[in-house]
Amino acid sequence: MRKFFAILIGKLIITITRITRRGGGSALPGLVALKIDPKLVSKITERLSNGPVIITGTNGKTTTAKYLSEILKASGLKVIANGSGSNMLRGIASTLIERSSLFGRPKGDIGLFEIDEATMPEATANINPKYILVTNLFRDQLDRYGELDKTATIIASSLKGLKGINVILNADDPLVASLSNQVDRASKVTYFGLDENRYLTSSKASFDSKDCILCGRELNFSKRYYAHLGEYSCSNCDFKRPYPDYIASGISLNGIKEARVNFSNQKNVISATLKLSGLYNIYNALGAYSLSETIGIADALTQGVLENVSAAFGRMEKIEFKGKEIYLLLIKNPIGFTQVIETLSTDGNAKNFLICLNDNFADGTDVSWIWDADLETLNNDFNSIICSGTRSHDMTLRLKYADLDTSKIETIEDSVTALSKALDKLGAKETLYILPTYTAMLEIRKYLTKEGAVAGFWEEQK
């Protein structure tokens, strides 16, 4: 009875918020329903025939989930997924309420949930996961979660005692790979990683985790792809990068437009040309490939989908607006910011940027992370930059100290005003690259939606 009322009330709230157009109604229905029946999520997810998949980690959750979701759909499975950043338990409850009958029977075969690192203990206790994938652990919104080591500890505690599940870890991230120690013997651990010599870095930016999490001594890196992702071994104990079961190799990046890559499971190889470029997106596609292999989906099908998927909500999204071309590239932490800039620079064209730095709760209220991003690589290789957002001046200041030419940089606090100005200034055949933090992206998208450029984001989730 509790479950019934919880779902009923939840569904009512969803309808009301949709009618009154008060946003996508992401969190509220779940929040209220969980007050009525705290076990609601578990009661619905246990009835999913192929079980839920959880994707967690700092970067790449949304894109990895999008890749996998498309693969699952193409294989004929009905997918219930959360999205658009509502990755706390109440967001998941909202999704489940919408996608189940009044009696809690899910209208789908498999669940696909992006989970915030800090929500993991609550999530694994409620969602009955069958597959868990951890993408990476970088510094992100530290003001919310404390410190990076603590984040690793939180995820570790969420894995303890889970039996009979598949845990898929990024071998190249020492913090993530070390999580295998927490996995119960009755569960299976596999790894994914790159095998690459062309795109290596020696940049110290965001090189966050240089010490062995087991013994505290220094890790030796024989290769680094970016930040602390690479091939490593401990200088003291036997901790080293595990050999990956799923490998991406033969990578070739062409600016923001496309990337070529081979995926292998040590038996078969598939070659794909991805629409999403950048090493970080290769990791996302590789994660989705690893999951689809684990779930047992045919290679040919996976290959076709990997090639067709375009960007997830606000992540390297291409938008046509008033005859002009815009790319939306979400930034939320130093390594993501650095990777976006690095990927953009691989095509060698000077660009126009709009950077929107907000410091609201969902962005992370501490903006000091911009000082850890390697923005020196912009190197005056740009036509113009407009900085906007609640911390627009802080952003401009960061660029000044990156030794960029401040005469080509403008500060306009309001994001929408800044956007119009940036578009006005744009020459024929030029592209505007918008780099917003999360709430700034919502503002910009809301404006573009109003002007008819993009569909409302809750419509996209279906």
Next chain:
Amino acid sequence: MKIKIYHLYPDAMNLYGDWGNILAIQKRCEWRQIQTEIIEVKVGENYNFDDADIFFLGGGQDRGQILISKDLGLKGKQIKEAIEKDTVALTICGGYQLFGKHFKTANGTEIPGISVFDAWTEASTERMIGNVLVDCRATTSNWENMHRFGLVEKMHATLVGFENHSGKTHLGNNAKPLGHIIRGYGNDGTGNFEGCQYRNAFGTYLHGSLLPKNPWFTDHIILLALRHRYGSDSELPQLDDAIEIAAHNEAKERVYTAKTVHI
């Protein structure tokens, strides 16, 4: 002209953009044709700190802090001697705590500091997170530099930054704070004092990064370093700080307008 900066344990102690502080010193020197040499101090290696003009120690995770505390203890005597001879030091958050007398962890263990500051820190279960605004008028009234640049009028001698700590730092009877809290938790969570100063050594909880947004404080540090090396008649030419001041004022405004959420 050249100043030499010893960056203490950059590998283990580099949280929340603290590297931006080194960058600010470096750039503001470079823009005035002053050279900077930065030496990264590592655990287990020996250094001669006689030629140090500035020490910098950032914040770290607990793991990093424990890792370096022993090594810092071995170098402590040398660092203190240099500070007695007017070498400048800037220490942030975890670094500030280690420049105090000791840090008492949640289970009661005392991690010794190097006692530059007459202050000590104890762990708490409260996480003190948020934007901070500090009034430094009273605590910096003897800094000549302030009047030289007319900064008291221009910037009202405020520091802006972001704190994120659970340690509570208590000042001893001989300690002088860096400033009075206008908004924020400050040293011990009571919202009274922020940071500590002893001779030319400064400790604070402020990230942000601190120095880029507080150029008057950066210039004070650079001027002290120049005077340490070249004598008391050293001067600093004025820079165009319009962007710095705009960022300072924006941060000041966010202290009042940003919503803080506690979890």
